[in-house]
Amino acid sequence: MDIPAMIPELMSALPLTLAITFTALIVGFCLALIAATLRIRRLPVISIFADLYVSYARSVPVVLQLFVAFYGLPLLVALLGAPDFFSPTVAAMVGLSLYHGGYLSEVIRPAYLAVDRGQHDAADSLGYTFRQKMTRIVGPQAVHIALPGYGNSLIYLTHNVALVMYIGAADVMATAHLIMERSYNQYQFETYLVLAVIYSLMCLVAWLIVRLFELRSPMYAPQAKQLKQVAMPSV
Amino acid sequence: MFDFEILVQDAQEILGAVPFTLLMAFMIFIFSAILGSLFALVEHQRVPVLREFVFAYKVAFKGIPMVIVIFLSYYGLPPVIQFLASLIGVKFNGHATPNWVILVIAVTACIAAFQAEVVKGALNSFDTGQADAARSLGYTSGQLFRRVLFPQVVIAAIPDLTNSIMVIMKALSLGFAIEVVDIFAQSQLTAALNFYYLEAFVIAVVIYMVIAYAVTQAADRMERALRVWI
Numbered sequence: 001m002d003i004p005a006m007i008p009e010l011m012s013a014l015p016l017t018l019a020i021t022f023t024a025l026i027v028g029f030c031l032a033l034i035a036a037t038l039r040i041r042r043l044p045v046i047s048i049f050a051d052l053y054v055s056y057a058r059s060v061p062v063v064l065q066l067f068v069a070f071y072g073l074p075l076l077v078a079l080l081g082a083p084d085f086f087s088p089t090v091a092a093m094v095g096l097s098l099y100h101g102g103y104l105s106e107v108i109r110p111a112y113l114a115v116d117r118g119q120h121d122a123a124d125s126l127g128y129t130f131r132q133k134m135t136r137i138v139g140p141q142a143v144h145i146a147l148p149g150y151g152n153s154l155i156y157l158t159h160n161v162a163l164v165m166y167i168g169a170a171d172v173m174a175t176a177h178l179i180m181e182r183s184y185n186q187y188q189f190e191t192y193l194v195l196a197v198i199y200s201l202m203c204l205v206a207w208l209i210v211r212l213f214e215l216r217s218p219m220y221a222p223q224a225k226q227l228k229q230v231a232m233p234s235v
Numbered sequence: 236m237f238d239f240e241i242l243v244q245d246a247q248e249i250l251g252a253v254p255f256t257l258l259m260a261f262m263i264f265i266f267s268a269i270l271g272s273l274f275a276l277v278e279h280q281r282v283p284v285l286r287e288f289v290f291a292y293k294v295a296f297k298g299i300p301m302v303i304v305i306f307l308s309y310y311g312l313p314p315v316i317q318f319l320a321s322l323i324g325v326k327f328n329g330h331a332t333p334n335w336v337i338l339v340i341a342v343t344a345c346i347a348a349f350q351a352e353v354v355k356g357a358l359n360s361f362d363t364g365q366a367d368a369a370r371s372l373g374y375t376s377g378q379l380f381r382r383v384l385f386p387q388v389v390i391a392a393i394p395d396l397t398n399s400i401m402v403i404m405k406a407l408s409l410g411f412a413i414e415v416v417d418i419f420a421q422s423q424l425t426a427a428l429n430f431y432y433l434e435a436f437v438i439a440v441v442i443y444m445v446i447a448y449a450v451t452q453a454a455d456r457m458e459r460a461l462r463v464w465i
Contacts, residue, residue, distance in 0.1 A: 059401060059447030060440050061408035064419050068440060071432040159300035163409075173302070189310040192303055200298040 057102020271350025
């Protein structure tokens with residue numbers, strides 16, 4: 001098995017993998033903002049749903065979340081009366097968006113809360129509107145605190161995209177399995193090594209991007225309580 | 236569509252996989268905590284060559300998705316085990332290693348990299364002034380560790396250790412790829428028999444959430460009980 005011949009074929013599956021990742025990134029971010037806001041604000045009934053959603057996303061294995069999306073979506077889509085709009089890729093996008101949103105909301109919420117209370121008070125006393133306060137004072141500090149955690153969650157998302165194969169999306173892992181089966185499963189170890197390198201590179205790129213933002217972040221927030229960041233993988 | 240009678244039926248079957256999953260999780264937790272503590276100690280004491288090794292280990296095992304580590308050990312470990320056994324003159328068929336042992340080894344290897352971080356953080360939270368005080372009172376290193384350092388470091392680490400138990404529980408769900416039957420794999424098997432997929436997975440979701448809740452509550456209680464000075 002020559003590894004160089006394998007790489008272009010694996011790379012051909014990369015766009016789909018990246019498409020799933022980016023969808024999850026963007027949709028997940030919006031979900032995380034909503035969930036974090038609801039959990040900070042504590043609206044009567046909706047906040048309970050937000051709590052439930054976050055604990056679902058954090059305590060259930062990602063494979064299981066993908067399967068729930070894969071088998072639950074047709075049901076939901078049928079209820080809405082659009083039977084054909086559905087594929088493993090869409091299920092993967094939905095499942096990973098939900099997972100990423102729940103995980104990220106627990107990065108955003110503590111970061112927001114870690115900004116010193118006095119900063120809010122100062123902004124309020126100067127007559128800032130909520131929007132001004134968020135964009136000029138609290139936001140930049142919270143972003144600064146949240147960036148390392150965001151980097152982690154980005155890397156975990158990249159890792160977990162390796163799982164979409166199990167619901168039948170044709171990503172890099174699935175392509176690798178095709179290649180292995182074509183060579184009668186002789187070179188599994190080598191193929192997985194190549195996969196490991198590919199995923200490591202993807203994580204490296206993700207990490208470099210976040211690092212760039214961290215270095216360029218103009219905010220220096222000495223007053224903000226530094227969050228204890230113990231990275232734990234998310235499976 | 237969604238059948239509630241199937242739910243009860245499935246629940247009994249899927250609950251049957253809970254003890255084995257918890258047992259595996261517990262084993263992995265103990266092993267990875269020991270391995271992680273060793274790593275953390277190496278970093279804390281700044282042991283010359285081992286330090287670089289630990290760093291490389293952490294980079295490798297944090298960068299590679301866990302599924303891939305599991306598959307790599309599934310295909311790579313048996314020959315390695317056989318080779319190691321032949322080195323010490325034992326005839327052992329490495330390919331007869333049970334899959335769950337391989338899963339435990341693979342997940343332990345992954346989690347240990349993160350456990351090292353947990354232990355390191357806890358060690359850093361320890362006030363060195365207390366060590367100085369103990370030293371000045373003539374404590375030996377063993378006494379210092381047993382009476383001053385360990386009780387505090389353990390409590391500082393409890394929230395993160397709880398977190399890692401949950402991560403291990405979830406990591407075991409990837410074992411279905413190498414045919415280890417845990418909660419998730421059992422729900423898949425159950426669903427494959429009666430074709431009610433969503434029902435089986437909903438049960439599994441509920442079980443995971445209940446376990447997470449129970450573990451968190453237990454850890455909170457323990458922390459509150461052990462933390463005497465606040």
